[in-house]
Amino acid sequence: MKYIIGVDGGGTKTAAALADINGNVIKTVYGAGCNPNDIGFENSMNNIFSAVQALNTDKDDIAAIFCGIAGITAADYSQKAGVRLKEMFPNAKSEALHDGINVIYSAFPKSDGAIVICGTGSSCFMKMGREIIRIGGYGKFDCAGNGYEIGKSAVAHALRCVDGRDEKGMLYALVTEKIGGDPLKKLTDLIAADKKHIASFAKTVFEAYEKGDMHAAWILENQLEYIGGLINRACEIYGGPVPVCLAGGIGTQSAAIDIIRKYLIHSVPLSVIETEPVYGAVAKAKEILTAE
Numbered sequence: 001m002k003y004i005i006g007v008d009g010g011g012t013k014t015a016a017a018l019a020d021i022n023g024n025v026i027k028t029v030y031g032a033g034c035n036p037n038d039i040g041f042e043n044s045m046n047n048i049f050s051a052v053q054a055l056n057t058d059k060d061d062i063a064a065i066f067c068g069i070a071g072i073t074a075a076d077y078s079q080k081a082g083v084r085l086k087e088m089f090p091n092a093k094s095e096a097l098h099d100g101i102n103v104i105y106s107a108f109p110k111s112d113g114a115i116v117i118c119g120t121g122s123s124c125f126m127k128m129g130r131e132i133i134r135i136g137g138y139g140k141f142d143c144a145g146n147g148y149e150i151g152k153s154a155v156a157h158a159l160r161c162v163d164g165r166d167e168k169g170m171l172y173a174l175v176t177e178k179i180g181g182d183p184l185k186k187l188t189d190l191i192a193a194d195k196k197h198i199a200s201f202a203k204t205v206f207e208a209y210e211k212g213d214m215h216a217a218w219i220l221e222n223q224l225e226y227i228g229g230l231i232n233r234a235c236e237i238y239g240g241p242v243p244v245c246l247a248g249g250i251g252t253q254s255a256a257i258d259i260i261r262k263y264l265i266h267s268v269p270l271s272v273i274e275t276e277p278v279y280g281a282v283a284k285a286k287e288i289l290t291a292e
Contacts, residue, residue, distance in 0.1 A: 002063040004289055005055065006281025008102045009034040009048055009069035015278035016051040021063055023109075023286040028278060029054040035071040044069070044077075045084050052088075064093040064289035068102035068281050093288045099277065100125045101132065105287075106280025107245035107273050114234040115273070116227055118256065119248030120199045122146035124230035126237060130287065133237060136230045144226035147199030147250050153219045154201045155190055158183040171208035171216045178204055206253055220259055227251075228263025241266040247273040 004023070008015045010033055017028040031051035036044035048067060065085060072078045081096035104115040104125045114126040114135075122145040123137020136142050143149055158175040160166040162184045178201060179186050190198075208216035234242050250256055252272050261270065 003057055003061055004063055004282065004285040005052060005057075005065040006102070006278055006283070006285045007048055007052065007065070007067040007069070008099060008276070008278035008281050009044070009067060009072075010099060011035040011038055011070050014047050014051045015276065016048075016055055017278045017282050018055045018057055019282045019285075021286070021289060023282055025279060025282060027055055034069060036069070036077050037071040037074055041075075041077055041080060045081065048081075049088065059089050060091060062089050062092045064285045065089055066094070066101075066281050066285035066288055067096040068099040068277070068284070069096060070099045072096060073098050093291075095284075095288055100134070101284055102277035102280040103247050103273065104132065104245075104280065105283040106275040106277050107247070107271075108243070109280065109283035111243075112238070113243040113245060114231065114238075115245050115247060116230055116251060117247045118146055118227060118251035120147045120195055122149075122227065122230075122248075122250075124234060126234045126242065128238070130291075133234075135233050135237075136226075145223050145230075145250070147202040147248075148195045150205050150219060150223050150250065151198045151201030153223065154205045154216075155179075155183065155198065157215050157219070159187070166215060169208070169215060170211050170213040171204060171219075174204035174208055175201060202250060206255055209255055220255070224256055224259045225263050227256075227260050231260070231268060232263070232265050235266050235268065241268045243269045243271070245271050245273050 002021050004019050006017045012033045014031045014034045017025050019025045032047045034044040034047040085094035104127050107115050108127050112128050116124045124135040126133040154175050157166055158172050161168045161172045205216045205219050231244055
């Protein structure tokens with residue numbers, strides 16, 4: 001019997017799913033993260049192969065495999081990963097691309113649509129047939145509408161409160177509570193903190209927003225207008241309203257969805273992703289198998 005494999009490789013974990021050639025998932029396993037920018041290319045591939053091997057399937061029974069890997073667009077990782085997959089599964093159709101493919105195929109496995117990822121970072125990918133179009137999300141050159149920028153804005157507000165440029169309110173209270181004291185006295189630690197930690201402050205903005213804090217409202221309005229712009233561009237390319245699925249911790253917030261809608265020029269069908277990205281990788285593997 002022949003099978004297909006989908007792999008969702010993130011910075012925190014790697015998920016691998018085994019499915020029959022119709023895309024029906026049989027087994028899913030999880031392993032260590034595999035972003036090559038974090039752990040190096042060799043360690044990344046080792047973690048991917050460990051997850052795949054944990055599926056306990058003979059490599060000769062694999063008809064297709066797709067790996068969507070975070071950070072793979074850097075350097076020549078995608079090409080190198082493709083070579084490694086071919087070496088491991090010489091009789092299978094295989095491909096390695098960025099993990100955004102997993103997300104959009106999990107939301108729209110058989111139809112056109114756009115996925116907006118609003119997590120620690122933000123980006124938009126639109127699927128038209130078998131073409132994937134990227135909109136925004138270019139690292140430090142295009143950064144807004146995500147947990148890191150929202151969290152950073154919250155900390156910046158708290159620091160401005162210390163020197164009197166902003167008025168202290170609910171957001172200041174929540175940020176200082178999370179920091180554990182005067183933000184200025186914790187500045188060295190905050191500067192040294194990684195993106196994930198700073199992104200965790202986004203929660204304070206949503207909490208303060210729900211309680212009517214004007215600074216929290218200003219932050220969310222300014223940050224989420226960017227997300228509305230991504231969706232508007234997707235509609236422009238599509239030629240009208242395109243179905244949009246939101247993913248990531250920010251995108252699943254009801255307050256965020258309400259704010260984003262204010263900046264849309266079309267009445268766009270908005271939904272929140274409910275399917276794990278690894279199942280999108282399986283859908284992509286199935287497409288690879290049936291492609292001419």
